[in-house]
Amino acid sequence: MPVIDVGIVGLGATGDGLAHSDGETLFVPGAVPGDLVRVHRDTSRIAVLEEILEPSPERVQPVCSLFGQCGGCSTQALPLPALLEWKVSRVEHALIQAGFNNLPAPSAFQVSPLSRRRIDLAARRVPGGVILGLHRRHGDPVDMTECHVIEPALFALLTPLRAVLANLGALTGDADVQVNMLDSGPDIVIATDKNFEAADRAKLAAFAKQQNIPRVSWQPRRKAQPIETVVQQGPVKIHFGDITLSPPPNVFLQATRESEHAIGDAVVEALPALNRRDPIFELYAGCGTLTAPLSTKGRVLAYDGATEAIAALKSGAGGQRIEAIARDLSRQPLLAKDLAKARVIVLDPPHAGAGPQIQPLAESQCKDIIYVSCNPKALEKDAQSLRKTGYDVLSWHVVDQFLWSSEVEVIVAFTKDSKRLARRRS
Numbered sequence: 102m103p104v105i106d107v108g109i110v111g112l113g114a115t116g117d118g119l120a121h122s123d124g125e126t127l128f129v130p131g132a133v134p135g136d137l138v139r140v141h142r143d144t145s146r147i148a149v150l151e152e153i154l155e156p157s158p159e160r161v162q163p164v165c166s167l168f169g170q171c172g173g174c175s176t177q178a179l180p181l182p183a184l185l186e187w188k189v190s191r192v193e194h195a196l197i198q199a200g201f202n203n204l205p206a207p208s209a210f211q212v213s214p215l216s217r218r219r220i221d222l223a224a225r226r227v228p229g230g231v232i233l234g235l236h237r238r239h240g241d242p243v244d245m246t247e248c249h250v251i252e253p254a255l256f257a258l259l260t261p262l263r264a265v266l267a268n269l270g271a272l273t274g275d276a277d278v279q280v281n282m283l284d285s286g287p288d289i290v291i292a293t294d295k296n297f298e299a300a301d302r303a304k305l306a307a308f309a310k311q312q313n314i315p316r317v318s319w320q321p322r323r324k325a326q327p328i329e330t331v332v333q334q335g336p337v338k339i340h341f342g343d344i345t346l347s348p349p350p351n352v353f354l355q356a357t358r359e360s361e362h363a364i365g366d367a368v369v370e371a372l373p374a375l376n377r378r379d380p381i382f383e384l385y386a387g388c389g390t391l392t393a394p395l396s397t398k399g400r401v402l403a404y405d406g407a408t409e410a411i412a413a414l415k416s417g418a419g420g421q422r423i424e425a426i427a428r429d430l431s432r433q434p435l436l437a438k439d440l441a442k443a444r445v446i447v448l449d450p451p452h453a454g455a456g457p458q459i460q461p462l463a464e465s466q467c468k469d470i471i472y473v474s475c476n477p478k479a480l481e482k483d484a485q486s487l488r489k490t491g492y493d494v495l496s497w498h499v500v501d502q503f504l505w506s507s508e509v510e511v512i513v514a515f516t517k518d519s520k521r522l523a524r525r526r527s
């Protein structure tokens with residue numbers, strides 16, 4: 102493998118240092134803009150950092166001793182404000198690529214360390230116990246003995262969780278473990294290849310009792326089968342605004358409470374002037390993270406493909422000002438005529454973007470569309486469709502809710518309302 106010295110000139114989409122060598126772009130995990138580094142490279146474009154010859158003036162000491170092993174964080178060698186700036190620039194690039202020039206200035210928010218309330222962990226049986234943590238990049242799980250991202254209460258759960266997992270007969274190789282910290286306490290879903298025998302269920306019940314965990318569920322690994330509740334020893338609750346509901350296991354939650362509020366506030370701020378009877382169409386509503394704040398401004402028709410999430414929202418909302426509707430928007434997108442009554446449309450699609458739903462949205466008569474995105478690439482594609490039918494960007498707000506990673510969330514207000522646009526430009 103040749104060894105070469107390169108200067109890092111930027112960050113790639115996954116947070117790796119980016120360099121140019123012999124007319125080629127290289128990615129160097131662990132390097133930051135301004136570094137001069139010595140790297141090993143083979144035929145791939147990912148080079149291995151061997152030595153930092155001259156550190157960037159921006160470079161900081163990573164906060165975590167697992168940085169570089171655990172795949173959760175990719176960018177701890179840059180200070181958090183610089184990371185937020187980089188995330189803002191990625192979104193700006195996507196909007197410019199979509200054809201929007203003269204963008205308004207964005208606003209931005211970054212969550213605090215130790216605030217993440219949900220995590221998808223990998224567990225692996227090893228001699229003498231179980232490893233529980235995140236995967237090394239393209240590799241095996243790394244035991245999470247330290248973490249500066251997740252809530253301390255979530256981190257504290259890992260030790261007893263490792264102990265009970267190590268005792269489960271159903272865990273013979275690998276398992277996936279999802280933990281959501283709800284108002285009622287941790288909600289855990291364990292995915293194994295084998296289902297739990299009675300002895301495993303008894304161990305999980307004892308663990309849940311000892312750790313005050315209202316619900317533990319099981320899901321078959323790599324099989325599309327319903328989740329089964331294994332232990333339920335109390336109510337499972339979460340609130341969004343003044344709506345309290347009982348979410349299904351595995352429910353989608355924004356990564357932290359802070360970011361949930363920041364996203365909700367940005368969406369509400371981007372609304373046009375409404376009266377309380379105006380219909381707000383909310384697509385990809387999940388369990389109601391945004392439905393609750395939206396319902397303080399208008400009447401919400403909330404759509405999502407997850408029937409359990411919609412059922413939970415329906416029962417939590419009690420029918421007031423919110424109509425929750427189960428609908429697969431890929432198979433059965435709302436058509437432009439279905440959207441005719443919308444005073445404003447809010448959408449928060451999955452990572453891949455709105456897919457077949459975007460064209461009817463672009464063709465709708467609705468002047469105002471607020472798009473919440475977790476993927477600048479998908480946003481770029483969908484925003485292009487909106488631009489082609491006359492929408493422009495009124496405002497955009499970036500939220501960094503996955504610290505030290507390349508993930509970014511953005512709320513973009515698109516409008517065809519010339520008055521709103523004129524006010525923005527004045």
Ligand SMILES: C[S@@+](CC[C@H](N)C(=O)[O-])C[C@H]1O[C@@H](n2cnc3c(N)ncnc32)[C@H](O)[C@@H]1O
Nearest residue numbers: 385386387390405406407429430431449450451
């Ligand atoms: C990024 S989450 C947003 C959820 C919610 N807005 C929130 O903030 O909690 C994306 C949502 O899209 C839903 N979804 C994914 N594919 C869908 C489809 N084909 N039709 C309808 N909803 C879908 C998921 O169930 C999930 O609730």
